[in-house]
Amino acid sequence: MADKITAQLGGAEETLFIPLAARARETGKRHPLLSDPRAVELVQSIDLPVGKYDRGRGSVVMVLRTALFDAWVRSFLDTHPHGTVVEIGTGLNTRFDRVDNGTVHWFDLDLPDTIALRRRFFADTDRRHSLAASVLDDDWMDRVATSPGPYLFVAEAVLVYLPEDDVRRTLTRIAHRFPDAGIALDTYSRRMMRMQHNRVEAAGLDARWGWACDDPRALESLGLRLVESTTIARPPQPLRRRLPLGYRITLPLLHQFLLRIGAFRVALLHTRPHPDGPGA
Numbered sequence: 698m699a700d701k702i703t704a705q706l707g708g709a710e711e712t713l714f715i716p717l718a719a720r721a722r723e724t725g726k727r728h729p730l731l732s733d734p735r736a737v738e739l740v741q742s743i744d745l746p747v748g749k750y751d752r753g754r755g756s757v758v759m760v761l762r763t764a765l766f767d768a769w770v771r772s773f774l775d776t777h778p779h780g781t782v783v784e785i786g787t788g789l790n791t792r793f794d795r796v797d798n799g800t801v802h803w804f805d806l807d808l809p810d811t812i813a814l815r816r817r818f819f820a821d822t823d824r825r826h827s828l829a830a831s832v833l834d835d836d837w838m839d840r841v842a843t844s845p846g847p848y849l850f851v852a853e854a855v856l857v858y859l860p861e862d863d864v865r866r867t868l869t870r871i872a873h874r875f876p877d878a879g880i881a882l883d884t885y886s887r888r889m890m891r892m893q894h895n896r897v898e899a900a901g902l903d904a905r906w907g908w909a910c911d912d913p914r915a916l917e918s919l920g921l922r923l924v925e926s927t928t929i930a931r932p933p934q935p936l937r938r939r940l941p942l943g944y945r946i947t948l949p950l951l952h953q954f955l956l957r958i959g960a961f962r963v964a965l966l967h968t969r970p971h972p973d974g975p976g977a
């Protein structure tokens with residue numbers, strides 16, 4: 698224990714250990730749908746009450762979500778190999794390590810305490826930068842705008858923790874500042890939000906969800922266009938083909954179930970082009 702790193706994070710920040718533990722757990726499987734040896738390393742290096750953050754078999758939901766976001770980022774990079782990806786609320790996500798094509802420009806944005814912890818493990822380079830800021834701050838967008846477009850903003854399991862007004866304001870600001878950019882995010886229904894609050898209370902976590910969204914189409918009023926809205930059980934075709942057989946059999950059933958209960962969605966949106974051009 699003595700040589701492990703101690704992390705002292707607030708309620709919002711400590712939630713990063715939940716998806717981290719999920720990716721580490723998945724990596725240990727014989728046929729993982731996503732392999733993240735870096736996550737295993739991080740879990741082993743930090744002094745963590747793993748039981749508090751490990752969701753057991755339920756972890757697969759987070760891993761499917763992450764694999765789907767990875768697929769969207771890869772697809773963006775196929776078309777725009779020199780573009781810029783901004784990982785909002787990055788936590789200890791290792792997406793850059795999983796998808797780096799050697800030319801992408803990358804920003805990992807999170808609250809200062811999280812970025813301080815990240816910096817113990819990840820060094821900035823000429824293409825990869827960490828940004829210690831709240832997504833609600835103004836300055837980070839100026840920094841991102843110095844990097845070459847097109848842009849893809851990825852917000853996995855982060856906006857849900859913000860109050861609805863802040864989510865709307867953030868998305869509106871991104872839409873205005875970065876016309877023609879992609880935004881990948883996840884949305885959770887009101888019903889899910891109520892269930893989640895009971896669950897985190899039982900787990901001893903402080904963070905509460907603040908934003909429920911029953912249908913991501915509602916976000917189109919913020920200057921966005923919905924490109925895709927799906928469940929975590931229906932990843933893009935190239936990823937589906939690579940999945941272990943067990944997943945290929947069970948995912949269509951899970952997809953139908955998730956559609957029926959309307960629990961949560963992953964959505965890819967596009968900011969609308971506007972006549973004033975980028976950076977207006």
Ligand SMILES: C[S@@+](CC[C@H](N)C(=O)[O-])C[C@H]1O[C@@H](n2cnc3c(N)ncnc32)[C@H](O)[C@@H]1O
Pocket residue numbers: 709710711712713714715716717785786787788789790806807808811830831832833852853854855858
């Ligand atoms: C559940 S974790 C998700 C981490 C990461 N996206 C992943 O999937 O592994 C939520 C993250 O959002 C970050 N966060 C919460 N509020 C934020 C804010 N206002 N600005 C930036 N990041 C924030 C937390 O510090 C935490 O790292």
